Amino acid sequence: MARRRAVSAQEVVHDPLGARLKAYEGRPAAVAGAGKDPVNAPMIRHWCEAMGDTNPAYSGPDAIAPPTMLQAWTMGGLSGHEGRTGAYDDLLSLLDASGCTAVVATDCEQEYLRPLRPGDRVTFDSVIESVSGRKTTKLGTGYFVTTRTDLRVDGDLVGTHRFRILKYAPARRILPAPRPRPVVGRDNAGFWQGVAERRLLIQRCTDCGTLRHPWLPGCNACGCLDWDTVESSGEGTVYSYVVMHHPPFPAFDPPYAVGLVELAEGVRMVSNVIGVPYDKVRIGLPVRVEFRTYEDAEGTLVLPVFRVVEGHGESHGEGEA
Structure with a gap:
């Protein structure tokens, strides 16, 4: 001790x-x-x-x-x-x-x-x-x-x-706070470069073909260190979700829904679910990726979010952070 x-x-x-x-x-x-x-x-x-x-x-x-x-x-x-x-x-x-x-x-x-x-x-x-x-x-x-x-x-x-x-x-803030920046390292730089280009890239093992997200230095199925990427269609469904109420965090406006989205390709990723009020998000809702651009004192930031497909849920209100 x-x-x-x-x-x-x-x-x-x-x-x-x-x-x-x-x-x-x-x-x-x-x-x-x-x-x-x-x-x-x-x-x-x-x-x-x-x-x-x-x-x-x-x-x-x-x-x-x-x-x-x-x-x-x-x-x-x-x-x-x-x-x-x-x-x-x-x-x-x-x-x-x-x-x-x-x-x-x-x-x-x-x-x-x-x-x-x-x-x-x-x-x-x-x-x-x-x-x-x-x-x-x-x-x-x-x-x-x-x-x-x-x-x-x-x-x-x-x-x-x-x-x-x-x-x-x-801290008491007078000006809107900038969006938090993702931590970009050598293992995930390719993903964020794709996002900056409005492309949702998924890692693929070149040995066994397993797709994976989040990005990793090696395959979690066979251990191979070699990989390439495939571009996702951006379509998926809400696999699970939470509604964030507390604690309040600068640049976000709770309550808002954060979803675990299962992409059509089979991998899952976490992001905001938008396009419906937070209390109308449900497991199984079809969603499609949308790239949002945020401008603040720290520069330009592009983030992927998932909008509920039109005709599903109640479409009034964004329900986002």
């Missing part, structure tokens, strides 16, 4: 709240927690169906769990975990009382030491690993809080999960 760090006199003077928060570093957030369920095939199947992951390693008598499911085996649901200490809740309550009432997850890091298999019973310990000093961001001023969870099976460490949030006091 992390060691608690001493708080300097300078920190107390310049950031008294931050000094109080630093005292939580190293405190356990959960001790001897246990997963509500053992690793099991139904949850693995549901995960793979939702993610569109057809890797054969995740099914059959010798199946393993997808590594990215690591956190799923520790979730406590609405009832929580018996091993929860209360320190994490106390820290968040202190931030709430200071005006840092908004929260956004910023990133997570996972380390996998061995595969998890059906029947494994996961136990875990969590610690408040770090609390940053006061930070001013575009969202507002607040503090980054990082927890680390160590997962074990039969006492042996099998993985580590770090989860970081920003608890902040929302």
Whole structure:
């Protein structure tokens, strides 16, 4: 577990709240927690169906769990975990009382030491690993809080999960905020170049022909690293959706519908569903891609959204962010 760090006199003077928060570093957030369920095939199947992951390693008598499911085996649901200490809740309550009432997850890091298999019973310990000093961001001023969870099976460490949030006091904005820019890297640059050209490109493995989205450096079916692209027709159906009400986020106007759209080619992607009010979006609605251009102080941004096909649903109102 992390060691608690001493708080300097300078920190107390310049950031008294931050000094109080630093005292939580190293405190356990959960001790001897246990997963509500053992690793099991139904949850693995549901995960793979939702993610569109057809890797054969995740099914059959010798199946393993997808590594990215690591956190799923520790979730406590609405009832929580018996091993929860209360320190994490106390820290968040202190931030709430200071005006840092908004929260956004910023990133997570996972380390996998061995595969998890059906029947494994996961136990875990969590610690408040770090609390940053006061930070001013575009969202507002607040503090980054990082927890680390160590997962074990039969006492042996099998993985580590770090989860970081920003608890902040929302900034007051006079001018409309720019749309958030997508994170573009070497693995997905081709997709966003296609979007800029008003083309919806899907990766295709040149070995087995499997289509995939989001873009990945290698095929999740056969492992081949070579790929090309096919251009999607842009037609699809709403596979699932959520309606975003809270938290409010600059450049968006809740409530609005965010859909998981299954394209005609078989892959799925996430974007806004527009063309009908948010409360009229339904699973199975036919949609078609539409490229929207946003102009702001940061430049031109093109994003793909999905408009409900005319004649389906109630077409009055955009129902979009």
